[in-house]
Amino acid sequence: MVHQKGKDWQDGVKSDEAEFAEEADSLWRITLGPLIWALHFVASYGTTAAWCAKVATAFEPVPGLRIGLAVLTVAALAGIVWVGWRAWRQWDFTEDWDYVNKEGENEDRHEFLGHAAFLLAIVSFVGVVYVAMPVLLIESCR
Amino acid sequence: MSAISGDPNDIRRMSGREIADARAPEGPYPPTDEMLAEPMDPEVSRAQAERLRAAWKTPQGWRYWSAVNNSEVGLWYVLTAFFFMLCAGLLALAMRVQLAVPDNDVLSADRFNQFFTMHGTAMMFLFAVPLFEAISILILPAFMGARDMPFPRLSAYGFWCFLIGSVFVMGSLLFNAAPKAGWFMYPPLATQDLGIGSDIWLLGLSFIEVASIAAAVELIVGTLKCRPPGMRVNLMPLYAWYVLVVGGMIVFAFPPLIAGDLLFELERSFDWPFFDPERGGDPLLWQHLFWIFGHPEVYIIFLPSIAIAAMIVPTAAQRPIVGYSWIVLSAVGTGFLSFGLWVHHMFTTGLPALSLGFFSAASEAVVIPTGIQIFAFVATLMVGRVTMSLPMLWIAGALAIFTAGGLTGVMVAIASFDFQVHDTYFIVAHLHYTLFGGMVLPVIGGVYYFYPFIRKKQMSERMGRWAFWLIFTGFNITFLPMHLTGLLGMPRRVFTYPTGLGWDWLNMVSSVGAFVIAAGFAVFTWDLLRPKGHQPPPPRNPWRAGTLEWSHNIPEEAWGSRSIPYVDSRYPLWQQEKIVERMDAGRYYLGDAEEGLRETLVTSVIDARPVYVARVTGPAWITHLAAGFTGAAFIIPTFHIYWPAVVAGAFAVACIIYWLWTSTARIPETEKKDVGLGLTLATYVAGPKAVGWWGMWITMLADSTAFAGLVFGVFYYWTSNTAFPPPGADFAEPWLMAGGAVAMVASWAAVLGAREINRRGRTDIARMALVAAPVLAGLGVAGMVAALWLPDLDPTSHVYPAMMWVLVVWTVAHTIAGVVMQCYCLAGTIFGKIDPAHDADLWNTCLFWHFLCLTAIITALVTGLLPRVL
Incomplete structure (x- = not known):
């Protein structure tokens, strides 16, 4: 495969912008799972801190806060599942059963990013579930 | 589309679109097998090598210190960090002498406070973080067949800043003026502390943090843009993945501490009441800002060291790593999760129970990615044929100790357990298990592993094993009993204790163990530094490794890589036939330096397609001047003198402007050049x-x-x-x-x-x-x-x-x-x-x-x- 200047170089994705355009989704997706975890985490922590400081008194139950956080958690998990599903499709594992993706081809790079994003989605899912557990168990701010 | 000649005036008359087209690469890419198989004319190759050698020549004599090449700066950086590790180790020994028996008075309470503060500070800020940067500057370009880092003078500037700042901070011990409020400087103790100790800590470390961020920027850009052609993201050496993650973490973790330092110093110098509750301030804000930095920092230290393990393990097993994607997952995942742990240092500050729950849960969750990478190493070792080489011995010891530290970590991440052991020796034991296992031992393993690459000599196998067993047993003798000492209630940071609390013999055992560790370090240090002039040069690839750094030249050449290879595999030395031979012959890219300039290849972020030839900067003294003035601007305010500091800051800016003006983004003499294998690349892009x-x-x-x-x-x-x-x-x-x-x-x-x-x-x-x-x-x-x-x-x-x-x-x-x-x-x-x-x-x-x-x-x-x- 020999690229000459001109058309081939244009086709053969030469610049960062063009490359990002091709892999924009997947580059996003590799950190999208953990990013959702981070947003969920910050939102949970921030809301709780503000609620416990400004709304609730020390030992009073906080059902409103807990329901709000539960809704947030469900939304975050749904987002991560969507990300994971997209990544699974990109990984396309069942097509060639290749989970190593060690060759220097476009396809390998593409599927590798899908694989990494898929695994990160799983970890993020577990992370969100973990972080949400205190909401199930603890009734008040103290 | 218009082709451009060498005349730079042509391109000035073009529109933006035409300029971009004119600077696009021309010629065949990727290179075909026939192109690579074509032999080089030995005469041409020799002449090229001569020109390359001249361009990259390391300055001689006293001018040696003006060098900016990554192999020099990286080495100085490593040795400086190692020196401060030894200093901090000596402080620890002095503390163990003081604590060996009850009611001891070898050290006064005040001096003890200075020692434990500086022990922690130096180990963290003068050793662990800079060492990551130092090692990466030293070896990362070689992993990628690159000539140098993208901004060599920035590395040099960072190093000289680090040297000035750390000598200043560490030197304060000699004047009995060192910081003494603990390495995390909690207000109000630290804000109200008399003397200049806290100012030294704040300003000295802010200065070093700035240097760390500079290094992180350089390492990230180096990893993203200076990979060899063809090395797509799925082929990067795992070390490069870790550098990327850790660099990203530094970018997000250090700045909150700098913000905190700013508030803190404004309170100490100008009485702005950020941490004073009487005027609306809150000392807890410092704890938040400090630990938003401080907990990711633990992983900033740990990940690069485990990255060294990720390079040694496949070599020891003589096969590619098992679960490359899984390790990338664990590095990225740990990088994210580690930002959700900071409050587990603050479990006893009275935050709402719900908030504690979030951080406790996240602290348990981070175990998952951390565990995955360890399982990937174990799997690689199981399916490979392992030779228990000396580096591998250190890695094995590291995994054992780190796992023990991880287990106590799972315990203290539970808030209710933490309430019991907070601020006791249990925590001291836990953090030393994680840091020795997660950082010290793998790094020493890395030193043994990379020594032939760095110094073109070998360290002694026998002394290495002695050092390992001394440090490994000494470590366990010192720190295993501390778990019990802590559970028996001994608080950390007390300068002495009364007899009869059941702590006496435990402390004695720990103190004896500390000296065994010290003996191990003495053996290691001697082996590291002893003259090895009589030794024959080692084989070029002594461990039969598969990654590019082992294509290095013996005797040493300053050019980094004779020619920059085309890479299409994860372990090029195993998987790409004749690659070293062709690199040596100058068959690949940039095998020449016709203009006598230092150049390296810049490639695209994801697929590493060649983009342009970057001219990198050469030896200079301006970096020293800039670092000196920057240092003065940070150090003078320590003594509450401000105008001279402003003047020094202005001079620092002037130096940096001079440096940028004279050596960066210069208009090239020719817009494009032939880089070999028929490829023509631009020499200037914006x-x-x-x-x-x-x-x-x-x-x-x-x-x-x-x-x-x-x-x-x-x-x-x-x-x-x-x-x-x-x-x-x-x-x-x-x-x-x-x-x-x-x-x-x-x-x-x-x-x-x-x-x-x-x-x-x-x-x-x-x-x-x-x-x-x-x-x-x-x-x-x-x-x-x-x-x-x-x-x-x-x-x-x-x-x-x-x-x-x-x-x-x-x-x-x-x-x-x-x-x-x-x-x-x-x-x-x-x-x-x-x-x-x-x-x-x-x-x-x-x-x-x-x-x-x-x-x-x-x-x-x-x-x-x-x-x-x-």
Whole structure:
């Protein structure tokens, strides 16, 4: 495969912008799972801190806060599942059963990013579930 | 599309689109097997090697210290960090002597406080973090067959800053003036501490943190943009993945601490009450800012060391790593999760139980990615044929100790258990298990592994095994009993203890163990530094490894790589036939230095396609001058003297401007050059393709994170005060604030317009825009300052005005930098450094101003509008 200047170089994705355009989704997706975890985490922590400081008194139950956080958690998990599903499709594992993706081809790079994003989605899912557990168990701010 | 000749005037007459086309690569890529198989003419190859050698020649004699090459700077950096590790180790020994028996008086309480503070501070800030940067600067280019890092002078500047700062901080011990409030400097103890210890800590370490961020920027850009052609993201050595993750973590973790340092020093120097509860402040904010930095920092230390393991394990097993994607997952996952753990250092501060629950849960969750990478190593070892080489022995010991530390980590992550052992020796034992297992042992393993590459000699196998067993057993003798000492209730940081509490024999055992560790380090240090002149050179690839660094030259060559290879596998030395032979012959890219300049190849981020040839900077003294003045600007205020510090800061800026003007983004003598294998690449690019633009982008990301830390402070005080702003407090003048922000936006528009107009060839109008821009910026900051000045907002009266002022001061300081850049561009258009086709400086200045414009708008909203609605 020999690229000459001109058309081939244009086709053969030469610049960062063009490359990002091709892999924009997947580059996003590799950190999208953990990013959702981070947003969920910050939102949970921030809301709780503000609620416990400004709304609730020390030992009073906080059902409103807990329901709000539960809704947030469900939304975050749904987002991560969507990300994971997209990544699974990109990984396309069942097509060639290749989970190593060690060759220097476009396809390998593409599927590798899908694989990494898929695994990160799983970890993020577990992370969100973990972080949400205190909401199930603890009734008040103290 | 127009082809361009060597004449730079041709390209100045083109439009932006034509320039981009003209600079596109020309020729075949990727290279075919036939092209690579074609032999090089030995005569040509020899002549090329001569020119390359001349271009990369390391300065001789006393000029040696002006070197900026990564192999020199990296080595100095490593040795300096190692020296401070030994110093901090000696402090630990002195503490163990003091604690060996009850009611001891070898050290006074005050000196003991200085010692434990400096032990922690030096191990963290002068050893662990700089060592990651040092090792990466030293070996990362070799992993990628690159010539050097993208900004060699920046590495050198970072190193000299680090050296000055760390000698200053460490030297304070000799004057009995060292910081003594513990390595995390909790207020109010540290804010009210008499003497200059806390100032030394704050200013000295801020200085070193800035150097760390500079190194992180360089490492990220190096990993993203200086990989060899063909090395796509799925082929990067795992070490490069870890560098990317850790660099990213530094960019987000260090700035909150710098923001905290700023608040802290403003309180100590000018009595702005950020941590004083009587005036609305809150000491807990420091704990938040410190640990938002401090916990990711643990992983910033751990991940690079485990990255070394990720290079040694496949070599020991003689097969590719099992689960490459899984390790990438664990590195990225750990990087994210580690930012959700910081409050587990603050479980006993009385935060809401729900909040503690979140952090406890996240602390348990981070075990998952951390565990995955260890399982991937074990799996690799199981399926390979392992030779228990000396480096592998250290890695095995590291995994054992780290796992033990991880298990106690799972225990203390549970808040209720932590309440029991908080601030006891149990924590001391836990953190030393994680840091020895997660950092010290793998790094020493790495030293043995990479020594033949770095020094072209080998260390002694026998002494290495002695050192290992001494350190390994000594470590367990010292720290295993500490778990029990802690459970029996001995608090950390006490300078002595009474007899009869059951702690006596445990402390004695720990002290004996400490000396066994010290003996191990003595053996290691001797082996590391002893003269090895008589030794025959080692084989080129002594461990039969598969990654590019083992294509190094013996005897040493300063060029990094004779020619930059085309890579299409994860372990090129195993999987690409004849690659070393072809590199040596200069068959690949940039095998020549016809112009006598230092050059390296810049490639695209994801697929590593060749983009352009970057001319990198060579030896210089200006970096030393710049570092010296920067150091003075940070060190002088320690003594509460300010004007000379401002003058030193101005000189530092002048040095940096001189350095940038004379050696970066210079207009090349030819627009394009042949880089070998028929490929022709541009020698100058501007904007997102250029490494300088990437450097600016990542720096500004870090800078914005620090700013976000300050804004977080505003909201934090809102939650911690019953009324914020306090009743009856004045508000900023809204119209002046809004006017200031509008002028700042106009200044941003002017600089952006200048870039676009200049591209279209109307340099005269661009110049006018660049004259208007600084004027508008000046009006902008004047408006913002006046908005706070005119009402009665006294920053020493309450934390609310202090917080408003600190945001405006931050914006003003950045605007000064922004104005300097605008003037630099103006001068560039006048003196021919910038023209329509060569506008990299304008691109970078615009990028800075995007961030500054956002900062100004947020500052205006938070100071002008927010207090009225809270």
